[in-house]
Amino acid sequence: MRNIYSEDVCDTYWKERFGCSRIGTLGFNKNIKEYLLWGFELEKLCSFIDCGDKEGRPQYEKFINCILETKIHWKEKDCEDILEIDQEEPYPYSIYTLMIQFAYAGAQNKKVDRYISIDEIRNALKRGLGEKCDVDSIVNEYLANEAKESSIKIFEGEIDEKEIKAACERDASQIFRQAVEKKRQFFEEMVEKYDICDYEDFIYYEKGDTIHPILAESLEKSYAFYHSIISEDNYKKLMEDSEVIRCEWIAMKNRNILIRDKDWNKIFTDIQENKDSFERYYPMVRVQINSEDQLRMITAIVLNDELYDYCRECINR
Structure with a gap:
């Protein structure tokens, strides 16, 4: 995209996209993911975002957390999204594919296949947001909470509803993927055991x-x-x-x-x-x-x- 269109055209495009979505919404998360995935600058991103809520109250912490939730600061991560439509697939997808995407939209993988060091992220956000918020404190708090998180495998051991809910809030895509994988294993076992299973x-x-x-x-x-x-x-x-x-x-x-x-x-x-x-x-x-x-x-x-x-x-x- 950057190789085809001028910088001004790209800036106008992103201003319009981010202007139509509020921080934390599914549309905003999709825009963030594509913006970062396509290699655009993190510092300039700050100029496209309206960091106020409907009442005009600042949401800088929420904005920074949305960026960090893409795990762009991780070198190794699983970015596969089982809900994403494969554009290279030779067969057309049906309306049911879109319905599933809509129904499970909250379980889409937020991780971005790109790496930016945490120091670079801090510096870019500081340059982009200036004195509007304490970037270091927000980033430090997010990283501290992230370090406390442990991976949860919902089908191993005894896990209560509260733990599953907390895991979904942290990374719904991973929990959804585990559930889909469990269901796939179930069907595979049925196919092996029975001739007629559907x-x-x-x-x-x-x-x-x-x-x-x-x-x-x-x-x-x-x-x-x-x-x-x-x-x-x-x-x-x-x-x-x-x-x-x-x-x-x-x-x-x-x-x-x-x-x-x-x-x-x-x-x-x-x-x-x-x-x-x-x-x-x-x-x-x-x-x-x-x-x-x-x-x-x-x-x-x-x-x-x-x-x-x-x-x-x-x-x-």
Whole structure:
């Protein structure tokens, strides 16, 4: 950026960005991180910041702490942010990615991949802020508190809620990362232990596959309800009509399940050659689908013969 635009253009850009955010807000923290990451001067930063709160009271200590929270004075630090969108990723990100970023915005990593010695930071802030505050006292107090902090691993040993809350206030990104890593390990263990460990796996079920107990219970209860729909009078009426009418009816009523031509051919063949098979397909257009997981489960029941046989065995036990 500095190699392309003049110093005046860059100054105007940062004045506008910092002018729209208050010290300590998520927007301000993002601006600080990018300003430092992109190599701009710390001394000049002070001239872009309105260090007053809404009532005009000075917030110099809060401003200096925001800078030190980037750990720019650490040579070694983990700057990875699992919430950051990878701009080099060849695939487009979805609205869900942005929603997750918004929901967990407070857990974004504040650390900046840049090093400035603590003495250089002191001197730059003194030059930038002048006599407006005691920079040395603020920096010394921050470093003293930082030295008292110990790293917390929330899944090791007994840690109470108060300690976790304090750890989140110090570095929410690390606590969030530990939680995500724990969840990742949990899913990896499930994948190793069970063949079916997610709703999207149902479509691939083969006879003899192991199913996670929670999913197995959900599938059994859902299929029991699914199958009970054939007690409707309309089902009985359709069973008195011809196979052609039943095929036309099921094709016309389907609104939720994306079915390939070859799968429709199989469904029509089933209905024409085996009258009782209609009990498998009738509920798919009558049941109310309220979630993606529910849709995946019903799609698998309709299209996967081996899963359908498993479901029938469950209710016949």
